[in-house]
Amino acid sequence: MTPAPARQQQAKKKDDLGSSSDFESSPQRQASGRNGTGNGNGTRPPPAARPPKTLRERFLHSLPAYTGPHHVGYMEIELPARDPRHFSHIKRNHEHALKLDTVLFSVYYPCELDQGPGGRRKERRSAKLARPPWLPRPRDQTSKGYAKFLSISHVPVTAYIALTSMFTKLPAFRNARISDRWPPVAEGGESDVEDGDGGGETRKTDDEDRGKPKFPVIIFSHGLGGSRTVSSAICGELASFGFVVVAMEHRDGSGARTFVNKVGESPDLDSQDLDRETPAPRNEKETRGKTKTTRKTKPYYMVDYIFPEDNAKDTSPHNTRGVDTELREAQIEMRLAEIEEAYFALGLMQDGQGDRIAEENLRKKGNVGSSSKGLNGIDWEEWKGRLYLDSVTLMGHSFGGATTVQALRLEERFSWVSQGILADAWGPAMPESNGHRRVQKPVLSIGSEAFMYWKDNHKRVEQICREARAAGALCWMTTIRGSTHLSQTDFAVLYPNWMSLLMKTIVNPRRAIYLTVHSALEFLKITLPPQQTRFNQAWADEELLKFNSTVDDSETEVSFDHQPDDKWVAARLKIPNEFSLRLRNWFRWRRNVNPIVPRDASGKPLAGLLNWGAGKEIWVHLSPDKADLHTQEAR
Template sequence: MPPPEDQHPPNPSSSNYSQTSSLASSRPSTPNSQPAFPRLSSSSSYSQPSEPPQPPQPPQPQPQHDHDHEQPHPPSPRATTTRNANAGTSTIRTSAATGAPSRPSHQAGPPHRAAAPPPTLREKIFHALPPHTGPLNVGFMELELPVREPRTFSHIKRNGEFALKLDTVLFAVYYPCEGPEEKPKEKAIMTRDRIRRCRGSGNWAGWDSAAGRKQDEEDEAGGKKGNVGLTRPTWLPRPRLSTCKGYANFANMPKAPVASYFALTSMFTKLPAWRNAKLSDGPPLAGPEEMGEEALNRGFSDTSELTLVWGPRPVPDAEELRRRRAKYPVIIFSHGLGGSRTVYSTICGELASYGFIVVAMEHRDGSGARTYVNQEGSSPDLCSQNLDRRSNSEREKEDGSAFKTKRRRKKNGKKKPYYMVDYLFPLDNAQDTRPHNPAGVDTELRLAQIEMRCAEIQEAYHILGMINDGQGAEIARRNLRKKGNKGSSSKGLIGIDWEDWTGRLFLQNVTMMGHSFGGATTAQVLRLREDFTWISQGILLDAWGPAMPEADSEEHKIQKPILAIGSEAFMHWKDNFERVENICLEAREAGVPSWMTTIRGSVHLAAADFAVLYPNWMSLLMKSLVNPKRAIQLHVESALEFLRMTLPEQHHAKFSKAWPFEEGLLTAMEGAANEVSFDFRPNEKWVAARLKIPHEFKLRTRNWAKRRTQPSRDIPRDRSGKPLAGLVDWGAGNEIWVHISPDKEEVPDVSEEAE
């Protein structure tokens, strides 16, 4: 989340900042110099085909092919790496020999994309989140479970109670899912569930009859799998009005106007995801390849809807279909200050639409705006509570606390089975996030919060392990986010088919990812190798450097691949830049690939949903220059390319053909490296909070006129074809700066691996 406003800029002429980031210990300082950081080209959106796709052809007798070994997308232009002897960084250039990539023959147009959920009437009027661009639909479920060992962290207290208490763990899961089932009148869709039922009963004649459809509805009503009547979760966590008040408290602004504005504009905003939908069996490919080439010979025709064609061969049985089901890699996401399990839904959902299961934590460490903790049962004596039984006078004498104990409201003479956790301001140092705060960061509080966050991540991983081991029903029984509990949806986990989740997760080589304070948490997780042996790489999104714990020994230095994506606003915060740079250099010195990049024209909230929900405020108040949706694209595409190079091939082989990998954000660039520009460096007061736009009125007026008079051919577009134009557009190849990148021999050749 953005730091407060009283902030100071770095001196562009100071050492360690004015020159290119490097491993060299000596960095010359020259007045008015600009760092010659290598820049990295950006991938543009998929180009539209010059000719419309050909209509599907009926199946022809032909030899069978194994589409698991079919040629993927042609590789990106080969990257050659040269070393800059003075700077010590890698400059990656594109070889002109390979030319521009072309599409494989089996794909006539842009990659298959999942159908976007239809916008509601309220979303057409108020703010809406963009649909996901990947080939898979996105599902969503929420879980809150008691932890194995309730406990407290640190001796910090508020209102007479320990402030950092771990009673339950709460997180949302974004996952690839099957979309809602449609029932056209003219064509009956052959679903896998109906295939299993018809094959088991031997009654194929009535598979598309009214009786068959009625049986589907009965199965769904009885709690069996089925995606009829799916709903979409709201973006604001429940209770929504209370959440709005929590954001007003976090922003330290009057509650009435802030909460009212938030409620009016985002109360009815919904995620482009389906609650409790069925886990997807696998990625849809072009044409009949959804179930392999055998589909042509086993009764499926090449149509947009897999209609049944009665062929001479039987349809695959349930065991065969189960064997073909995809297994998904896992990402755990940690939010920043003021965040929640839904604040980063755009990035989390995008990654899920490309074949990942993303676990979005909601930390209860006092770093979120507001969250509710449901207590298991009605026992008032959870061992983590450790209530302070002393009187107020005794407490004030001992620790100087001036807080008064707040008695929780009682209902029918009993304590409410939940409690609320608001943002925890550091005592006597409420604005410790300011870059040049004289008191600095409240180290005691932030380290204790990171320790609790790590414990929550371990608990979430334990729950994933139980689900993967076939204990999903037990998880559902213990889940506290159910009808009647605070902050819960009435649907709870109704509709989840836990058998589908058994054995479907890759629980080794898990990716840790986080934004801002979540980036600091990610760095600490990478350091604690003995506690997180199952984490294999990390992605830092505009990490809060001063809050990162430093390595206390050689054993705790980062030795896992890392990608740090920063905003231009945070790049001008010298201390933060150097702390993140040192994290990346730790990994590089350990001999593992590491990257550090900056998205031009972006601000700290570019990775959060606030940027796409409130783009005008982002532009006017924070002076964001890049289109918010384009910034999300650059975050996601950089992460996908990084994961393609660091994850084992078996984790992404079924999905990576559909990943946007036209040019290569981390492995290819065009032309010579450009220097980092300080044209938009803010004044001392606004460092890290926003950018500065010289001649702002003139620039906005010229940009407005340009959009209406000149075609935007070279500007990336969203899935609807709308240009993603920002206040300043640098063009493909100039949207990202690279500060640190590995040598060529340190980076796996993704193109050759795919071949």
């Protein structure tokens, strides 16, 4: 898509983005609270206490605290696969490249920092609970993996990460006790919950009467070059609002670098040594005055990003050869198998078999990539019966969005998945649908403005949304203005200046995360069963997805002011008069002339280069008819 005069762009709009009847631009209603995160009437409960920053974080890059009413716990789990196998015949270095031996994931969940009920365990406050690192261990190797993924020398990448975020911590607490408290009700509000058996009778009760809360589940799938912590801002934020979020680390060659701990002495696993660059350690023994060197088998292997052969840039919009469908479809199939393994582990927690997870967990002291704490301190009995596993939400960024779409199509295999959220999905990587495999479940697509200009990608995502809509499922397709592809990852939050200067990101990165999370919360409030959204008193209600017919059409039309030149499509935006705009912003903030913009909990403005104002931060391209929404709400 190339730049065109304004009138030509207006004429092209129907062809590129859908008919005018379907291209409903729904404005966001800005919260009126001081921090820009309220529900419009100033009654949202306050966020949980913030974890203290480390000394390094005070001078280096840090992640913002989560804004929900819950503290967030964190644990890492690596378990042997129930059915170890490889996917497709694709090989690298004469070894199967896509092989499922173990499954690795992190769990973000609502937690408690004080002592357990009845004084059964010692006091464990935030000062005594460790915070996990943002960069997965071993951190130097992970940095090298990112350099290889970017096809540049690892020395400057490792040095820069070491100087900025090598010691950045997640604002979450490792192995904290899962929360047994209901979140505080907003001032002036009432806590309406159903009876524990779901009998339908609604009653107002105190915390003591309703027992321990049960949490809905989200499984998050990362994109290319990602990891289990690359979208921690989104995963942790959702957990702070009452969700258990499982963040996968896929070992299908789509991540920058990951390590697989081997299980036992299986020769099948020993043959899967992908780390060909570094020779294995050797043992030296003295035999009759001579040194005999024997090769020592490593207890792990490393998986780096797999580039398609003869088509390394299959992710580029300008790639004339298209996507390497053989590799990508095999990767999606392996990703789905990993998600099934993680879901099985959740079932063990739910059934009171958490001790089995602790026994089989490979992320423990002595193993590669592990914390010395492992899963120490977890009381698995407290996880028994605490999860809703009959209507799980799948959420994925980029290639993870393509993974989510395929799971939604496999109704019989993933009957426990009830809806999907696509975060700037990579459309061309999605397998084509057929008459038997079509999306029939609710879908929310939250795209970036940079990807909106990638015409083929936008149309493919739109096809998915229409596929769900044709089956009678609720569907929204939205775009966050001024955002780029990494706006829904932690890189945007940790490196906002580089995002602004190199990718021309216009929206404030933290505001983009907020809009993503609260669009998801609004979507889940509509699509999840009512008993799973009892925490919604704590959710901001800005009606991000609802169509407001009172706003003039001229204010809701999609603007092409920031459409880049063709060579930068999907990679960055264009900022007209960029130098003067940045200069004006610099003088404005220096003079403390702060316009009315969203603010964080500390009162700091969340403005980007431009402030579109209330109702103009999100474009809604597709949305359900009002009649369909009323029908859903009546259920």
